[in-house]
Amino acid sequence: MRNKWLHFFLVTVLIGKNSIAQDITGIWKGGLSINGNALPLVFTITKSGTQLASTFDSPAQNAFGISTGSTELKNDSLVIRIPLINGSYTGKWNGADSIYGTFQQGNFKAPMVLLKSKEGKASKPEIKRPQTPQPPFDYSVEEVTYSNQEGTVQFGATLTLPKNKKDFPAVILISGSGSQDRDGSMFNHKIYWVLADHLTKSGIGVLRVDDRGMGKTSLGPNPTQLTSEDFAKDVEAGLAYLQSRKEINAKKLGLIGHSEGGMIAPLVAARNKNVAFITLLAGPGVAGYEIWNGQMRRNFIKPNLNPEDYNIAADLVNKMNSPFRFSTSADTIKKKMEAVYADWKATNSTIDENKLFLATGINPYKTLVNQFASGLVWLQYFLNYEPFENLSKVKLPVLAINGSYDIQVLANENINGIDKALKKAGNKQYEVKIIPSLNHLFQTAQNPEQSYESIAESFAPIALEKISNWILALYK
Incomplete structure (x- = not known):
């Protein structure tokens, strides 16, 4: 789930300063040899003000518009970090049309030359994402920072709150597998931003947070030793922050966890009395x-x-x-x-x-x-995690929904596992539901195999309405 090359669950960028006069922005093409097979890669470097950002395509793997973790240029040295795949590209730029460097992923390391393309990007036409929120917003939007109890990690996040409302519920969004930014950016979708926008318009406050090492959240110590338990503690730091906000009712704080986040939410809820409800989106119900x-x-x-x-x-x-x-x-x-x-x-x-x-x-x-x-x-840690252990302790309200077209966390077996565990807990306030034709990202798909990037929809309205209506019904 976390750090998968095959699924390219990647995110947006931390940016470095460009200290060289020439312009490195543009489309750069290179390739690797993997087990004798050619794997072309295309990097697109852009700049906003003095800040650089980059995305890359892997056409052979049908993956396009994938964001990196950071892009930094100092003199002639380029470093593009890709946290999700434990990878990077480092190279020397000649100031014009070539970069000589090394691509690394885990223990795999290979030389790769990038050449600046004079042609358009050889990728699929961009599909519009009509659900991506656009200003002006009819709710308050605040960029916030806070730290964990130990002071070892600083989190960057966006807090959206309903206007002219009091005593509303509020939630923390917990991301799925892979290092992701607060918006859940993948294939030009902003799935967590779309969800947060809908919830806040419906009268629910939302805190969405950059994962460690992404956006404005620091990586923290010992990154190779991190497990879902550490990410659960990160969620608890978010809970503590929301409790510090006077305009938020500390008794109406919930968690919405997607994929691995649907494993972390019950882990937190089973031990933290500050959680009032949880929603599991494609959360695991089996080992x-x-x-x-x-x-x-x-x-x-x-x-x-x-x-x-x-x-x-x-x-x-x-x-x-x-x-x-x-x-x-x-x-x-x-x-x-x-x-x-x-x-x-x-x-x-x-x-x-x-x-x-x-x-x-x-x-x-x-x-x-x-x-x-x-x-x-x-x-x-993930392979040996048994969801039943924590779910069977959760007595607070739970909504668990999965899509019938999910091929990563199969709907029937996982929903059944969640249902069994909550019954064991004696939970009287839960609902489990499989929504037809939705995939792992809760997009409406034509079939289970349809790629995420080929779908214009970022988050199915039927799922958005189900989540918001269920939360609001708790406090009628």
Whole structure:
């Protein structure tokens, strides 16, 4: 979930100053060789005032307009950081049309030359996002900062509050997997901003916060050791901030968690008495390793296999990913994978891997280890997390909704898991619902496979109305 290269759950930018006279802005094209396959990348660098920003495309992976974490140019040295994939690009600019540098992701490192393009960007036409909020706003908008109790992390956030209303409920939005900005920016969608805009217009205050290392939120110490538990403490820092605001009723504070945020919200609610209600959007209801294995099976196994072949393939994928649960050492995980793969090959010596898998051999699994090298502690925590433990302690009002077209957090099994846990808690104030035709981002999709960026809608109105109406009904 967090730090995935395949899903490109990336975010916007911290910006550096341009201290060189020439203009580095424009479209820069380069490429990598991955396991013998060419992977073209396109960086687009822009400037507002003295601030630089960048996005990149990976056309072969059907990913366009992806924001980076920071873009800095000092003299002739360019550094583009990409926190979500634990990656970066560093290079020397010749002051004109070429940058000689290195692309890095985890332990993977390769030289990459970027050449300035004189042509238009070779990407899909931009799709308009009609729901992206536009000023003027009929509610108050305030840029705020606050720190955690230890003073080790400073958070940047936007607080939107209804005008001419008192005693309204307020919520903190908790982001899904991947380092994201406060707006939930991905593929030119601003999903959390769209949600916050709707909620605030409906009479609900909203605090939306940059994740660690993004926007105006600092990274904090020991970033490779962070887990969802640390992000839960970040949410509690937000709760403490809202409690300090005199215009906000401290007894009407709720949490809205999306994806991994839907795992963090119950974690906080089970122990923090300042939480009055929670809403889970595509939140997990089954163990993390079950969700992970399902995602990996989709990534590795060819579609439309017969049941017998699928089970043989699934057996390998599940076993190859199991070592992530029991170690945070990349070398240890790879050695265990080697043993698992050798055993599977011996048992299935007559099987043609090309028939079963999108990528064969052990190298794709080792590449996965490299991609998560700086996030193995987070991954181990997630894989071993059992949502039932905290959900079964939550007695406050809960709304859990999933989309029927979600292929990342499957609706039926996760909603059923949430329902079972809340019944165990004896919770009398919860509702679980699967909304037809919505994907993981709560967009209306034509089918489960439709890409996020191809959809103009950022957040389905039916889901927006469900969330706001449910919260407001709590306080009628």
